[in-house]
Amino acid sequence: SQTIHQWPATLVQPVGSPLSLECTVEGTSNPNLYWYRQAAGRGLQLLFYSVGIGQISSEVPQNLSASRPQDRQFILSSKKLLLSDSGFYLCAWSSQVNTEAFFGQGTRLTVV
Amino acid sequence: AQRVTQPEKLLSVFKGAPVELKCNYSYSGSPELFWYVQYSRQRLQLLLRHISRESIKGFTADLNKGETSFHLKKPFAQEEDSAMYYCALKGNTGGFKTIFGAGTRLFVKA
Numbered sequence: 001s002q003t004i005h006q007w008p009a010t011l012v013q014p015v016g017s018p019l020s021l022e023c024t025v026e027g028t029s030n031p032n033l034y035w036y037r038q039a040a041g042r043g044l045q046l047l048f049y050s051v052g053i054g055q056i057s058s059e060v061p062q063n064l065s066a067s068r069p070q071d072r073q074f075i076l077s078s079k080k081l082l083l084s085d086s087g088f089y090l091c092a093w094s095s096q097v098n099t100e101a102f103f104g105q106g107t108r109l110t111v112v
Numbered sequence: 113a114q115r116v117t118q119p120e121k122l123l124s125v126f127k128g129a130p131v132e133l134k135c136n137y138s139y140s141g142s143p144e145l146f147w148y149v150q151y152s153r154q155r156l157q158l159l160l161r162h163i164s165r166e167s168i169k170g171f172t173a174d175l176n177k178g179e180t181s182f183h184l185k186k187p188f189a190q191e192e193d194s195a196m197y198y199c200a201l202k203g204n205t206g207g208f209k210t211i212f213g214a215g216t217r218l219f220v221k222a
Contacts, residue, residue, distance in 0.1 A: 032208055032209075034209070034210065036212070043118070043198065043212060043213055043214030043215040044156075044198055044212035044213075044214075044215065045212075046209060046210070046211060046212070049209045051208070057209070059209075090156065092156075092210075094202075094208070094210065096208070099144050099146075099161070099202050099208070099210075100146070100158045100161065101146075101148075101158070101200070101202075101210050103155050103156040103157070104155070105155060106155075
């Protein structure tokens with residue numbers, strides 16, 4: 001069966017520090033991969049999605065970037081965190097054929 | 113452009129009352145529509161999709177292409193239905209990305 005792992009679960013980082021959140025999927029190949037941010041009162045905002053290795057689409061201008069170095073690995077990064085980057089980040093995948101999205105447990109990021 | 117609108121941030125109903133969570137969408141093609149639910153301390157998960165035309169946990173949703181709506185309904189709300197509900201749209205172009213609405217928090221009071 002397919003599983004999705006996202007880590008860390010919580011993270012407290014100082015302003016200006018770098019960020020790396022990792023997400024991996026098991027049990028499937030060539031998935032669509034997504035990074036979302038869930039903010040109180042603002043719902044679920046799509047940040048990045050990827051349909052293949054090295055193929056990244058950005059949905060909103062921001063201080064973050066994403067990379068897909070391997071088929072089932074999706075990384076969310078920042079060179080210098082801002083206070084406004086605080087939030088709950090969710091990784092998700094869907095197959096190219098089936099359309100349901102499966103979500104990771106999420107990462108609570110607090111920038112201080 | 114793809115857009116999903118959930119006009120209600122919060123909906124509070126009494127147990128046994130009917131509930132309707134509204135969702136309107138904007139898409140130029142033929143999208144797939146979904147409802148996702150997030151219970152307290154659980155992962156966001158799929159509740160139902162329009163192509164299945166199924167009832168899950170007593171919830172149903174009908175796609176109205178004329179009104180571009182996909183409202184979620186349940187005739188008799190239960191306390192365990194309290195959760196965050198997201199309407200979502202997946203297009204058939206542009207990498208098949210999934211766009212979510214802002215979400216509606218449903219409280220079912222005893």
